[in-house]
Amino acid sequence: MSDKQTSILILDDEPIVSKRLQPALEKKGYEVESFTRSADAMARIAERQFDIVVTDLKMEGVDGMEFLTRVKEQFPKTEVIVITGFATMATAKESFNKGIFDFLAKPFKLGEITSVIASAEAKIKES
Amino acid sequence: MRNLLHQFGQIFRRKEQSTVPFKVLFADFKKSLELNNLILDLIADANDKLSGDYIFDEQYIHTICRQLTDLVRELIVIINHLTGQKYSDLFLSFHHIEEDLEAVLRGKILFPVKQFILPYAEVSRAHIDAVGGKNAHIAEIGSLLNRKIPAGFAITTAAFMAFWEENKLEGTVSEIKKQWHKKEIGVQVAAERIQQAILAGVVPRQLEQDIINAAVDIINRQGDDAALCFAVRSSALGEDDVASFAGQYRSCLSITLSNLPKAYLEVLASLYTPEVMEYRLNKDFRPEEIMMAVACQLMVPATASGVLYTHDPVHPETESMIINSAWGLGEPIVSGEVPTDHFVLERKAGHAVTAMAIVRKEESLVLRGCGAIDNQPVREDQRTEPSLKNQQLQELAGIGLQLEKYFKRPQDVEFAVDHLGEVIILQSRQLHLQHKRPPRACDLTGLSSKYPVLVSGVGIAAMEGVATGPVWMMGRDGDLDDFPMGGILVARYASPQLAQVIHKAAGFISDIGSTTGHLATVAREFRVPALFNLENATTVLTSGEEITLDTECLTVYKGTVPELNYYTLHEEPIEEMYEYRLLRRVLKKIEPLNLFDPSGDNFTPKGCKTYHDLTRFVHEKAVETIIDISFYHAHHRNTQAGQLVWEYPLDLILIDVGGGIEGEHEEGIRPGQISSVPMQELLRGMSCPGIWDMSPSKVDFSSFMSSLTRTAPTRYTRPEDVGRNLAVISAEYVNINFRLGYHFTVIDAYISERVLDNHIYFRFSGGVTTTTRRLRRARLLVEVLSHYDFLCEAHGDMVVARLKRMDKKSMLKRLFLLGLLVGFTRQLDVKMIHDVKIQEYFDQIKIIMEEDNVR
Numbered sequence: 001m002s003d004k005q006t007s008i009l010i011l012d013d014e015p016i017v018s019k020r021l022q023p024a025l026e027k028k029g030y031e032v033e034s035f036t037r038s039a040d041a042m043a044r045i046a047e048r049q050f051d052i053v054v055t056d057l058k059m060e061g062v063d064g065m066e067f068l069t070r071v072k073e074q075f076p077k078t079e080v081i082v083i084t085g086f087a088t089m090a091t092a093k094e095s096f097n098k099g100i101f102d103f104l105a106k107p108f109k110l111g112e113i114t115s116v117i118a119s120a121e122a123k124i125k126e127s
Numbered sequence: 128m129r130n131l132l133h134q135f136g137q138i139f140r141r142k143e144q145s146t147v148p149f150k151v152l153f154a155d156f157k158k159s160l161e162l163n164n165l166i167l168d169l170i171a172d173a174n175d176k177l178s179g180d181y182i183f184d185e186q187y188i189h190t191i192c193r194q195l196t197d198l199v200r201e202l203i204v205i206i207n208h209l210t211g212q213k214y215s216d217l218f219l220s221f222h223h224i225e226e227d228l229e230a231v232l233r234g235k236i237l238f239p240v241k242q243f244i245l246p247y248a249e250v251s252r253a254h255i256d257a258v259g260g261k262n263a264h265i266a267e268i269g270s271l272l273n274r275k276i277p278a279g280f281a282i283t284t285a286a287f288m289a290f291w292e293e294n295k296l297e298g299t300v301s302e303i304k305k306q307w308h309k310k311e312i313g314v315q316v317a318a319e320r321i322q323q324a325i326l327a328g329v330v331p332r333q334l335e336q337d338i339i340n341a342a343v344d345i346i347n348r349q350g351d352d353a354a355l356c357f358a359v360r361s362s363a364l365g366e367d368d369v370a371s372f373a374g375q376y377r378s379c380l381s382i383t384l385s386n387l388p389k390a391y392l393e394v395l396a397s398l399y400t401p402e403v404m405e406y407r408l409n410k411d412f413r414p415e416e417i418m419m420a421v422a423c424q425l426m427v428p429a430t431a432s433g434v435l436y437t438h439d440p441v442h443p444e445t446e447s448m449i450i451n452s453a454w455g456l457g458e459p460i461v462s463g464e465v466p467t468d469h470f471v472l473e474r475k476a477g478h479a480v481t482a483m484a485i486v487r488k489e490e491s492l493v494l495r496g497c498g499a500i501d502n503q504p505v506r507e508d509q510r511t512e513p514s515l516k517n518q519q520l521q522e523l524a525g526i527g528l529q530l531e532k533y534f535k536r537p538q539d540v541e542f543a544v545d546h547l548g549e550v551i552i553l554q555s556r557q558l559h560l561q562h563k564r565p566p567r568a569c570d571l572t573g574l575s576s577k578y579p580v581l582v583s584g585v586g587i588a589a590m591e592g593v594a595t596g597p598v599w600m601m602g603r604d605g606d607l608d609d610f611p612m613g614g615i616l617v618a619r620y621a622s623p624q625l626a627q628v629i630h631k632a633a634g635f636i637s638d639i640g641s642t643t644g645h646l647a648t649v650a651r652e653f654r655v656p657a658l659f660n661l662e663n664a665t666t667v668l669t670s671g672e673e674i675t676l677d678t679e680c681l682t683v684y685k686g687t688v689p690e691l692n693y694y695t696l697h698e699e700p701i702e703e704m705y706e707y708r709l710l711r712r713v714l715k716k717i718e719p720l721n722l723f724d725p726s727g728d729n730f731t732p733k734g735c736k737t738y739h740d741l742t743r744f745v746h747e748k749a750v751e752t753i754i755d756i757s758f759y760h761a762h763h764r765n766t767q768a769g770q771l772v773w774e775y776p777l778d779l780i781l782i783d784v785g786g787g788i789e790g791e792h793e794e795g796i797r798p799g800q801i802s803s804v805p806m807q808e809l810l811r812g813m814s815c816p817g818i819w820d821m822s823p824s825k826v827d828f829s830s831f832m833s834s835l836t837r838t839a840p841t842r843y844t845r846p847e848d849v850g851r852n853l854a855v856i857s858a859e860y861v862n863i864n865f866r867l868g869y870h871f872t873v874i875d876a877y878i879s880e881r882v883l884d885n886h887i888y889f890r891f892s893g894g895v896t897t898t899t900r901r902l903r904r905a906r907l908l909v910e911v912l913s914h915y916d917f918l919c920e921a922h923g924d925m926v927v928a929r930l931k932r933m934d935k936k937s938m939l940k941r942l943f944l945l946g947l948l949v950g951f952t953r954q955l956d957v958k959m960i961h962d963v964k965i966q967e968y969f970d971q972i973k974i975i976m977e978e979d980n981v982r
Binding site for chain 2: 012014016017019020021024027029083085106107108109110111113
């Protein structure tokens with residue numbers, strides 16, 4: 001998958017997250033789709049695979065944990081990055097057990113998430 | 128005499144307090160300092176989130192408010208513990224602020240001002256929630272950018288609320304809206320009913336009076352030939368940000384004095400047209416944000432009017448500006464009812480006219496005396512003449528670019544030309560560009576291989592954005608007064624004094640600087656891209672060189688990068704997001720500092736209007752209290768304290784709270800025993816030779832120090848009398864208080880390897896000479912301290928200076944400077960016989976500082 005654009009799906013029920021993140025990541029050359037409703041994101045991953053998924057944990061409807069579990073079941077190679085404002089040790093541990101790539105507490109800097117994404121991308125390209 | 132009694136009273140009171148061990152009280156004091164720093168850090172961090180560099184959500188805003196509320200409450204508990212419940216009134220002010228904050232978090236908009244009317248001279252962007260964007264912008268164009276604007280005033284959102292409440296409109300409107308949302312009635316009917324309710328409302332008496340008074344005030348200041356009627360226009364919250372609102376609201380022209388209240392209602396009613404109601408439904412607008420301020424402007428009897436676009440909205444890539452104009456008043460031009468002359472100008476300097484189409488203009492709308500506007504036939508000879516002269520086109524192009532630089536977006540500017548041929552700006556708002564294919568972020572990849580990169584990958588963004596302009600090097604390219612419009616300011620330090628050119632600067636770059644400093648805050652307020660901590664920007668960049676700064680990617684390009692500018696023009700402004708607006712609003716209850724002068728009338732618990740005020744008040748009182756207590760306790764044999772034994776007779780009591788003094792000090796403390804680094808540096812500055820050589824009547828240092836610090840002959844010293852000069856020190860901390868007759872100096876400094884914790888606070892006031900000399904001394908202090916990057920406030924002859932978050936070496940250098948100044952300023956008010964002296968002394972201090980650098 002050397003020259004292919006890396007694809008990223010963003011899921012967060014707070015619209016501001018996608019609004020800020022999507023253009024910033026596109027500016028870096030990624031292909032980005034973003035969702036504020038977990039049902040929509042769920043439907044989208046039924047259609048295609050993303051290289052990287054960035055998701056919040058606590059949302060209405062389908063919970064972020066449920067969503068990332070589904071993603072990892074379906075596409076074990078997809079790297080999942082969790083972003084959440086309610087970071088507890090328990091949730092962090094649980095999501096790492098599900099095989100996520102990294103965990104970021106909100107609020108975070110654009111630079112922080114782009115560097116996490118860059119290392120996830122590097123890992124994908126290695127494999 | 129009263130003073131003396133008061134002092135005795137203080138001594139007795141201190142004795143009573145002595146039952147609580149000093150160490151316990153000092154623990155309270157230290158805790159208060161810790162909380163103070165924590166609170167100020169949190170406030171600074173919250174402001175930092177406005178830079179655009181962070182992703183945060185509403186949850187974050189709630190969390191930060193809750194944390195601050197808890198910390199400030201704890202601080203108030205502590206100061207009351209330290210002072211025996213002396214400041215329990217602080218809880219009252221605290222609760223008021225807390226309640227307001229809760230309301231803002233629920234979405235309520237608090238009115239930054241209570242007045243119904245604000246004249247343009249008093250309006251700035253800080254009032255945007257009170258006066259709306261249109262008023263705030265036009266007022267700034269007049270006051271900050273020095274362009275001609277119509278005389279006018281804003282009718283505030285506080286007035287709107289008063290009208291709304293008096294007529295109980297909230298219930299009426301929400302009932303009608305509910306029916307509309309349930310689809311029981313259509314939007315047309317809903318809009319009509321709400322508008323009727325508004326038009327049938329009664330303008331509160333006080334508001335009506337205020338409007339008339341403000342208008343009369345303007346009329347009285349006009350010459351005989353001025354038109355004495357008004358244009359009444361909307362200035363709704365958020366109106367300027369959103370393209371689709373533009374032109375939706377009502378404007379009433381040529382309104383006479385007595386008709387102003389009626390016109391006011393007509394403009395308010397346009398807040399509920401069917402189009403606007405539909406639009407708001409689809410946008411990120413909360414019901415609480417639907418409010419309208421109104422602009423009242425004296426009519427300009429325009430001979431010609433028009434609209435300027437600083438970009439071609441359909442083909443922005445052509446780098447041109449567009450002007451449409453015609454004879455007479457502007458209304459038919461704006462609404463496209465009359466044919467207009469069309470000019471296309473190049474954006475680049477010179478602004479050559481690249482296309483021009485002059486139409487035949489049969490009629491124009493003119494102001495015929497008060498209250499009457501009419502369509503009149505245009506004079507035959509003017510019909511085919513261009514409605515703008517070349518010189519006016521050039522002037523407009525210049526103004527357009529200035530406005531664009533200032534507001535950071537392409538502008539849509541309405542203007543008029545008066546009978547003298549002068550250009551008057553009527554309003555300026557963001558111009559929304561259209562594109563067949565809007566630029567996409569991914570088009571920007573690979574820019575660094577296309578354009579020469581001067582700096583990349585270093586530094587921190589204090590404000591996100593893209594700026595293009597010539598480099599202007601601080602210190603090398605002249606005074607800040609000479610800073611050119613649209614320049615990019617490059618400086619060694621992100622010093623607070625740079626903020627004075629904020630309305631001219633396209634961007635800021637510094638070698639050293641923090642995103643939580645004053646300059647960063649101001650850059651965010653004015654949305655000026657700022658990149659700090661580039662380490663060697665002042666050596667890598669060249670004066671006058673055109674550069675493009677992209678703070679999001681931490682990159683500086685040589686020359687212009689059209690793709691970036693282009694992309695930025697299309698980006699959605701941060702302000703369109705509710706979270707940013709909310710954060711700005713909560714910060715207004717948290718961040719502003721109103722308590723400057725501890726001797727000021729408002730320096731009371733009741734005077735505290737923000738969390739910052741409360742924190743400042745407590746800090747001041749904590750320092751004051753601990754000093755009072757220390758005077759007595761300093762001689763208690765169990766405290767780690769002693770008198771400084773120095774070759775200069777400085778009556779200074781040192782209290783060590785950890786690692787500030789080494790070895791035995793039964794006989795007093797010698798300078799060599801002081802291990803407090805900040806204290807050492809201060810003493811070094813105070814004992815600096817050389818500084819006195821310039822004195823025309825040579826003053827030897829010992830006798831000077833003696834007059835400075837000696838308060839009583841040593842052999843008669845009683846415990847109550849000594850220690851009027853007191854320093855509480857630790858390895859990394861000094862809090863020094865000189866109380867000398869009429870002088871009062873405070874220095875509070877913490878300096879360590881942890882840059883984030885470093886701070887210096889300096890206060891100096893008092894003196895025995897004439898006010899003029901003391902004011903000169905204050906000016907000298909401000910000039911010197913600002914030069915060395917302190918954030919200064921001068922209130923009369925009192926000077927307060929702050930400095931934060933520089934590295935240890937830079938901080939120590941500045942403590943040395945304070946040492947110099949403390950020694951120096953006492954003699955200054957005697958010698959400050961002429962303004963010229965300020966520069967003389969300033970130069971002398973700079974020389975000493977330079978020499979010390981070499982040392």
